[in-house]
Amino acid sequence: MPGIVSYGAYIPALRLERKLVADAWGRHSMGGERSVANHDEDSITMCVEAGENCLHMRQREEIDGLFFASTTAPYQEKMNAALIATALDLRRELVTADFGNSMRSGVASLRAALDSVNSGSTRNLLVTAADCRDGHPKSDEEQAFGDGAAAILVGDQDPVATLEGDHSVHNEMIDVWRTAGDKFVKTWETRFILDEGYSAHMKEAVSGLLKKYDLKPGDISKLILPAPAVRPHGKLTASLGFDPKAQVQDPYLSRIGFCGAAHPLMMLTAALEEARPGDLLLMAAYGDGADAMLFKATDAIGPPVNRHSVAALAEGKIMLSSYVRFLSYRGVLEAMPGEPFRLFPSATASWRERKSSLRCHASRCRRCGAMSFPVQRVCADCRAKDDYEEVRVASMTGKVFTFTRDNLGGRSDDPVIVQTVAEMENGLRFYGIMTDCEPDSVELEMPVELTFRRLYEGAGFHNYFWKLRPAKRGGIG
Amino acid sequence: MESIRDKVAIVGMGCSKFGERWDQGLGDLAIESAYEAYEDAGIGPEEIQACWVGQVSAPVAGIGGTAVAEALKLHDIPIIRNENWCTTGHIALIEACIAVASGLYDTVMAIGVEKLKDTGYPGLGTGRGMSPVLEARRTAPGSFGLIAKRYFKTYGLSDSEGKEALAKIAVKNHDNGSLCPKAHFHNRVTLDKVLNAPIIAWPLGLFDCCGNSDGSACAIITRADRAKDFRPDPIYVKGYGIAMDSVLPHLRSGFDWIYFDSLLHSSTRAYEMAGIKNPREELDVAEVHDCFTITELILYENLGFSPRGKAREDIDAGFFERGGGLPVNIDGGLKCFGHPIGASGLRMSYEIYKQLQGKADLPERQVPNPRLGLAHTFGGPPQMSAVAIFGNEKG
Numbered sequence: 001m002p003g004i005v006s007y008g009a010y011i012p013a014l015r016l017e018r019k020l021v022a023d024a025w026g027r028h029s030m031g032g033e034r035s036v037a038n039h040d041e042d043s044i045t046m047c048v049e050a051g052e053n054c055l056h057m058r059q060r061e062e063i064d065g066l067f068f069a070s071t072t073a074p075y076q077e078k079m080n081a082a083l084i085a086t087a088l089d090l091r092r093e094l095v096t097a098d099f100g101n102s103m104r105s106g107v108a109s110l111r112a113a114l115d116s117v118n119s120g121s122t123r124n125l126l127v128t129a130a131d132c133r134d135g136h137p138k139s140d141e142e143q144a145f146g147d148g149a150a151a152i153l154v155g156d157q158d159p160v161a162t163l164e165g166d167h168s169v170h171n172e173m174i175d176v177w178r179t180a181g182d183k184f185v186k187t188w189e190t191r192f193i194l195d196e197g198y199s200a201h202m203k204e205a206v207s208g209l210l211k212k213y214d215l216k217p218g219d220i221s222k223l224i225l226p227a228p229a230v231r232p233h234g235k236l237t238a239s240l241g242f243d244p245k246a247q248v249q250d251p252y253l254s255r256i257g258f259c260g261a262a263h264p265l266m267m268l269t270a271a272l273e274e275a276r277p278g279d280l281l282l283m284a285a286y287g288d289g290a291d292a293m294l295f296k297a298t299d300a301i302g303p304p305v306n307r308h309s310v311a312a313l314a315e316g317k318i319m320l321s322s323y324v325r326f327l328s329y330r331g332v333l334e335a336m337p338g339e340p341f342r343l344f345p346s347a348t349a350s351w352r353e354r355k356s357s358l359r360c361h362a363s364r365c366r367r368c369g370a371m372s373f374p375v376q377r378v379c380a381d382c383r384a385k386d387d388y389e390e391v392r393v394a395s396m397t398g399k400v401f402t403f404t405r406d407n408l409g410g411r412s413d414d415p416v417i418v419q420t421v422a423e424m425e426n427g428l429r430f431y432g433i434m435t436d437c438e439p440d441s442v443e444l445e446m447p448v449e450l451t452f453r454r455l456y457e458g459a460g461f462h463n464y465f466w467k468l469r470p471a472k473r474g475g476i477g
Numbered sequence: 478m479e480s481i482r483d484k485v486a487i488v489g490m491g492c493s494k495f496g497e498r499w500d501q502g503l504g505d506l507a508i509e510s511a512y513e514a515y516e517d518a519g520i521g522p523e524e525i526q527a528c529w530v531g532q533v534s535a536p537v538a539g540i541g542g543t544a545v546a547e548a549l550k551l552h553d554i555p556i557i558r559n560e561n562w563c564t565t566g567h568i569a570l571i572e573a574c575i576a577v578a579s580g581l582y583d584t585v586m587a588i589g590v591e592k593l594k595d596t597g598y599p600g601l602g603t604g605r606g607m608s609p610v611l612e613a614r615r616t617a618p619g620s621f622g623l624i625a626k627r628y629f630k631t632y633g634l635s636d637s638e639g640k641e642a643l644a645k646i647a648v649k650n651h652d653n654g655s656l657c658p659k660a661h662f663h664n665r666v667t668l669d670k671v672l673n674a675p676i677i678a679w680p681l682g683l684f685d686c687c688g689n690s691d692g693s694a695c696a697i698i699t700r701a702d703r704a705k706d707f708r709p710d711p712i713y714v715k716g717y718g719i720a721m722d723s724v725l726p727h728l729r730s731g732f733d734w735i736y737f738d739s740l741l742h743s744s745t746r747a748y749e750m751a752g753i754k755n756p757r758e759e760l761d762v763a764e765v766h767d768c769f770t771i772t773e774l775i776l777y778e779n780l781g782f783s784p785r786g787k788a789r790e791d792i793d794a795g796f797f798e799r800g801g802g803l804p805v806n807i808d809g810g811l812k813c814f815g816h817p818i819g820a821s822g823l824r825m826s827y828e829i830y831k832q833l834q835g836k837a838d839l840p841e842r843q844v845p846n847p848r849l850g851l852a853h854t855f856g857g858p859p860q861m862s863a864v865a866i867f868g869n870e871k872g
């Protein structure tokens with residue numbers, strides 16, 4: 001029976017207190033915090049994180065498709081899903097597709113995956129969605145938005161939740177949009193877009209679904225309603241007749257913010273993490289109309305099988321010290337350049353080295369067992385030539401072997417780079433940068449793990465590679 | 478392998494003023510050191526039969542050996558340029574010596590020259606020679622800073638004990654540099670000033686890092702059997718060692734990040750060739766690659782000057798100071814004399830050459846009656862090492 005097999009979200013470690021934004025502009029704060037992608041994160045890296053979380057301890061060879069949904073894809077032309085699939089070390093015979101342009105693209109990709117598995121054309125499909133949208137500086141959106149990702153594994157065996165029904169409406173209106181080339185999200189008058197757009201159509205989709213399947217609000221265990229901000233979420237749930245305490249999934253709007261196309265799947269993940277057999281989960285998503293989907297938790301649902309729960313990801317955080325730094329990380333302010341980086345990337349070299357730099361493979365010598373990252377054709381220990389097997393490093397944990405806090409190599413808006421050598425499993429050494437850390441808290445023997453990140457820009461394309469990060473982040477780890 | 482010992486001699490050397498030479502280009506710097514060397518050897522450019530050039534990067538100076546050919550008008554002879562990071566100048570010198578030892582040339586030049594101050598930024602920039610992806614914003618202080626934490630941990634030094642040992646090296650080298658007219662920096666510094674300086678790559682502060690300088694140094698080399706035709710006090714090459722390693726030495730499991738194979742192999746080979754059994758006792762003066770104070774500290778142990786784990790005791794005892802058992806970096810080292818990458822190996826050799834001749838520019842800098850001196854460079858992020866040993870007596 002097809003359905004959802006696994007799930008996992010990702011919320012970046014950085015948070016910005018909304019008060020810092022409000023104070024900078026002499027405005028009212030919405031209260032709470034919003035999540036912020038680090039300067040080495042984007043929708044691709046966040047999908048890799050969510051995918052890793054979702055695929056924790058699973059056989060990757062069984063996956064035969066990967067979908068990516070976002071309105072903030074790093075590449076406008078080029079298959080973003082192909083890069084995510086490579087970083088997740090999925091096999092090459094794979095169906096990939098990018099979904100975009102709408103807050104509903106995450107839900108659309110989930111539906112497409114369920115249809116694909118239902119039809120028998122694929123057996124296991126990983127859906128990933130992420131967004132890191134920009135509101136105009138000073139706007140409500142700038143405070144309300146958050147950055148995050150979610151991944152849902154759809155499969156034909158042992159689902160933890162099955163799709164029981166759905167209902168969709170579409171509606172053309174100019175309420176929230178970006179034209180080609182726009183960096184910042186534009187909006188029409190708030191009352192118009194909330195009343196005639198968001199609330200009207202979410203209501204229509206949810207009520208339509210309940211009616212279609214002869215259900216009452218009281219039959220639903222969890223109502224999953226993503227919303228652009230805290231206030232419209234409260235208003236909508238109240239008007240639909242659900243019990244806000246018992247039946248409504250925490251939308252994470254106050255602590256994280258609205259994560260665009262990823263938000264419905266992130267909330268669905270949070271709901272699944274706490275669901276019990278037989279629970280009915282009603283998820284809706286808005287964007288030029290609305291989709292509602294009804295899931296039923298099966299007897300297979302139990303304690304979460306992913307690595308980090310949404311609740312833990314929401315808990316573990318590093319506070320961004322200033323609004324100015326946020327603006328610089330987003331590329332709104334152009335801070336002074338750091339030390340020049342002298343090596344320019346080559347698309348051919350990057351392609352040739354993808355097994356090490358994207359798939360994060362090390363070599364293990366068949367003769368002496370020595371492991372090296374990146375892959376070495378001639379063994380560094382015994383010089384055996386071309387006699388090695390590739391080993392995936394990305395899921396390994398390790399400990400700091402040595403480090404230095406380098407004040408010279410970083411961006412000027414994040415000047416300290418923690419150059420780190422970590423000893424991973426089997427004595428493998430990984431030499432890289434530590435990210436998402438408080439530099440002064442790094443110490444020898446500190447447990448670390450690997451994370452896929454975007455490096456500096458050069459030659460007009462993005463460069464991705466693996467970095468280290470502390471295995472413990474606040475409540476996580 | 479054959480030995481080069483006593484087959485080759487240096488009969489002339491020159492060294493430019495090091496520092497921020499805004500008004501002097503790469504060619505001007507080469508002219509400054511080369512013409513001092515010609516004068517020192519008592520010859521002119523027409524006697525140079527081949528030239529080895531050490532130069533890492535020069536944004537406006539072109540490629541190959543042309544920059545030197547252009548400046549010195551050394552036309553119609555082979556000019557061979559090499560690039561091996563900080564060992565570049567040293568390897569130019571050693572290759573020139575090997576060529577003379579082969580018997581194919583009588584008189585050749587080795588010249589190292591670097592113009593770092595045309596780049597618009599104070600450091601070397603990030604990018605240490607690997608793939609742009611794996612590179613991941615590595616800087617020179619960051620790369621060498623990694624050594625410190627391992628050394629401190631291995632020998633049970635607290636961060637403050639370790640940092641103080643490093644600071645004493647900076648104080649020594651600044652004191653030495655203050656007496657050296659051609660050095661980039663002439664200021665003396667106190668221990669407190671070094672310890673409280675801004676951090677560059679923890680634990681390395683500003684005074685733990687060498688100067689980024691323009692400069693050039695040059696040697697004229699001939700066969701040992703005709704060296705005295707040039708001058709009464711030629712300096713003989715006693716031995717050398719060069720060793721490369723992978724750009725990522727940690728590829729070998731168990732690499733301890735303190736003792737580098739390239740250092741151990743290059744110095745062992747040089748000592749064997751020179752017939753040195755106990756470098757701590759037999760060497761009279763040494764110039765070592767103090768790009769950072771932590772580098773000089775581990776070099777004491779890697780090059781066999783101090784027993785492993787005992788460098789700090791020797792530092793505290795003043796063993797490497799002027800007047801100590803083995804004066805190290807008596808001209809201020811990279812720290813104060815400056816570090817124009819491709820010139821440094823030849824600059825160190827210049828200091829040893831002058832010391833062995835008893836001709837240090839100021840009498841208070843002269844080591845009393847030296848016989849054997851060593852110059853050493855350590856390059857890359859770091860994994861290439863070159864050692865050359867010189868003596869003032871032909872064996």
